[in-house]
Amino acid sequence: MATRFGRYTVVRQLGSGGMGSVYEAIHADLQKRVAIKTLHASFAEDEMLRARFLREGQLSAKLRHPHVVDVFDVGVEADVPYLVMEILDGEDLDHVLKREPIQPVAKTMERLLPVCAAVAAAHEAGIIHRDLKPANVFLARTAAGEVPKVLDFGLGKLADAEGGGLTGTSVALGTPDYMAPEQVQNSREADGRCDQYSLGVLLYQCLVGKKPFAGETMAENVFRVLSGQYDPPRQVNPNIPPALELVIVKAMSLAPEDRYASVSAFARALLPFATQDVRHRWESVFGPPESSMTPPPLGGPGRISSLPPVQESPYTLGDVQPGPPSVLFMGRSGPTQILGPEKPPFPWLFVVIPLVLSVLGVGGVVGWKLTHPPAPPPAPPRVETFTVQVAVTPATATLELDGAPVGTGTYTAALPRDGRMHLLRATAPGYVEGVLAFRDAAPAQTLTLTAVVVDAGPPPRRRRREH
Ligand SMILES: Nc1ncnc2c1ncn2[C@@H]1O[C@H](COP(=O)(O)OP(=O)(O)OP(=O)(O)O)[C@@H](O)[C@H]1O
Ligand SMILES: [Mg+2]
Numbered sequence: 001m002a003t004r005f006g007r008y009t010v011v012r013q014l015g016s017g018g019m020g021s022v023y024e025a026i027h028a029d030l031q032k033r034v035a036i037k038t039l040h041a042s043f044a045e046d047e048m049l050r051a052r053f054l055r056e057g058q059l060s061a062k063l064r065h066p067h068v069v070d071v072f073d074v075g076v077e078a079d080v081p082y083l084v085m086e087i088l089d090g091e092d093l094d095h096v097l098k099r100e101p102i103q104p105v106a107k108t109m110e111r112l113l114p115v116c117a118a119v120a121a122a123h124e125a126g127i128i129h130r131d132l133k134p135a136n137v138f139l140a141r142t143a144a145g146e147v148p149k150v151l152d153f154g155l156g157k158l159a160d161a162e163g164g165g166l167t168g169t170s171v172a173l174g175t176p177d178y179m180a181p182e183q184v185q186n187s188r189e190a191d192g193r194c195d196q197y198s199l200g201v202l203l204y205q206c207l208v209g210k211k212p213f214a215g216e217t218m219a220e221n222v223f224r225v226l227s228g229q230y231d232p233p234r235q236v237n238p239n240i241p242p243a244l245e246l247v248i249v250k251a252m253s254l255a256p257e258d259r260y261a262s263v264s265a266f267a268r269a270l271l272p273f274a275t276q277d278v279r280h281r282w283e284s285v286f287g288p289p290e291s292s293m294t295p296p297p298l299g300g301p302g303r304i305s306s307l308p309p310v311q312e313s314p315y316t317l318g319d320v321q322p323g324p325p326s327v328l329f330m331g332r333s334g335p336t337q338i339l340g341p342e343k344p345p346f347p348w349l350f351v352v353i354p355l356v357l358s359v360l361g362v363g364g365v366v367g368w369k370l371t372h373p374p375a376p377p378p379a380p381p382r383v384e385t386f387t388v389q390v391a392v393t394p395a396t397a398t399l400e401l402d403g404a405p406v407g408t409g410t411y412t413a414a415l416p417r418d419g420r421m422h423l424l425r426a427t428a429p430g431y432v433e434g435v436l437a438f439r440d441a442a443p444a445q446t447l448t449l450t451a452v453v454v455d456a457g458p459p460p461r462r463r464r465r466e467h
Pocket of ligand 2: 151
C-alpha cells in the first residue's frame with residue numbers, strides 16, 4: 001500500500017545501500033515521479049551525520065551536470081532526513097557487472113567517459129565524490145539511449161564524520177574495494193585523486209571481470225589495497241590492449257602523485273580506446289588524447305617489492321607514502337553474522353587512529369674494509385627496530401601477523417623499521433574481527449573486539465502438550 005511521506009506518496013522501495021534506502025515516490029501536487037533517498041535510522045540518530053547528510057544533499061543539488069543525477073530537494077520528515085532526486089529508469093552498473101562481469105572495451109569507454117566528465121566537473125566545483133563504485137553509476141534508459149549518471153555525489157563525505165566510532169576517533173565509512181590507499185589510511189586527507197583511483201578500479205573491474213582486491217577476508221582486502229597488490233589486467237584478460245593496461249595501472253598508482261594530474265587527463269588517456277564517434281564527442285570536453293603516454297614506474301628501488309607476496313604481481317607500484325602509520329578497522333568477517341531486523345548500516349567500519357609518524361634514517365652503510373688505509377672504519381650495519389605490544393580483549397583471541405599465527409591474547413615483538421606494512425589480525429568466536437595495520441611505528445597497545453549482536457529472533461512457540 002502507498003505510504004504518505006510529507007508531500008510525497010511512496011510507491012515502492014527501489015533498493016537499499018549502506019547509508020540509506022531509495023524509494024520511488026510521487027509528488028502529491030505535481031504528480032511527478034521522483035526518487036527519495038532516506039538516511040538509515042541508526043545514522044539519523046546521530047546529529048552530526050544528519051546535518052552532514054543534509055548539507056551534502058544541498059551541495060549536490062548545486063551540481064548540475066547531464067551525467068550527475070539531479071537532486072532537487074532535501075529535508076527532514078517524521079525525523080527522517082531525506083533527499084529527493086530525479087527518478088531514473090534502467091539499472092546501475094553493479095547490476096550489469098553481476099550479470100556480465102567482463103564488458104567490451106568500447107562499451108566501457110562509452111560509459112566511463114561521461115562519468116569522468118561528471119567527476120571532472122565536480123572537482124572543478126570543489127566537490128569530491130569519495131565513493132565511486134559500480135552501484136553509484138546508473139545507466140539510465142532514455143529516449144536518446146543509455147545515459148550514465150553518477151549517484152550519491154558528496155555523500156561519501158559522510159565518511160569523514162567525527163565521533164560515534166568505536167574508539168571515539170574518526171570513522172571512515174565506505175567500500176574498501178574501490179577506495180584509494182590514502183583514503184583508507186586517512187579519509188579526511190584524501191583529495192580528488194582518490195576519485196581517479198576509484199575510476200581506475202572501476203575500469204579494471206569492467207575489463208578484467210573481477211575486482212582487483214577481492215581477498216578472502218576484509219583484512220586481506222585492506223592489505224592488498226594498501227600494498228597495491230593485484231593481478232595485472234592483461235594476465236587475467238589478455239584481450240585488453242597493453243596501452244590501456246598502462247592507463248588502468250597509472251590511475252591505480254599507490255601514490256597519488258604517480259596518477260594522472262586530473263580526471264580530465266585520465267579521460268584523455270582513455271580516448272584512443274573509444275570508437276571514433278565517442279572519441280570525437282569527448283575530445284571537445286577533455287581535449288585531444290596525449291600523443292605519448294608515460295608508462296608508470298614498475299617496481300625498482302624504493303618500491304614496495306619487499307611486501308609479503310599475497311599475490312605475485314609486477315604492479316606493486318609507487319613509493320609507500322608516509323601516511324598515518326596505524327589503521328585500525330573492524331568489520332564483519334567469515335561466518336560471523338550480525339543478525340537483526342535492519343540491514344547493518346555499513347558492512348564495515350574503519351577507525352583511523354592518527355599517530356605521530358617517526359621518520360628515521362636507515363643505517364645501511366657501505367662496507368669499507370679496514371685494510372683500506374684512507375677509508376674510515378666501517379660502521380656496523382644498524383637495523384632500527386620498533387616495539388609492538390598489543391593486548392587484545394578477549395584474551396582468548398587468536399592473533400595473526402601478516403597471515404602467520406602469532407599466539408593468543410597478547411603480541412609483543414621488535415620489528416625492523418623497513419617500510420613494510422603489517423597487519424595484526426585478531427579473531428575470536430562471537431566477536432567481530434579486529435585488525436591493526438601499521439608501518440614502522442607501534443600501533444595502539446590495546447584492541448578490544450566487539451561482541452557480535454545476535455538477534456535471538458521471535459521466542460519459540462510452545463508446543464501443545466500431547467496427552
Ligand atoms: N535516482 C534514482 N533513480 C532510480 N534508482 C535509484 C536512484 N538512486 C538510487 N537508485 C537505486 O537504488 C538502489 C539503492 O541505492 P543506494 O545508493 O542506497 O545503494 P548503494 O549505492 O549500493 O549504497 P551506498 O549507500 O553506499 O551508496 C540502487 O539499486 C540504485 O541503483
Ligand atoms: Mg549509492
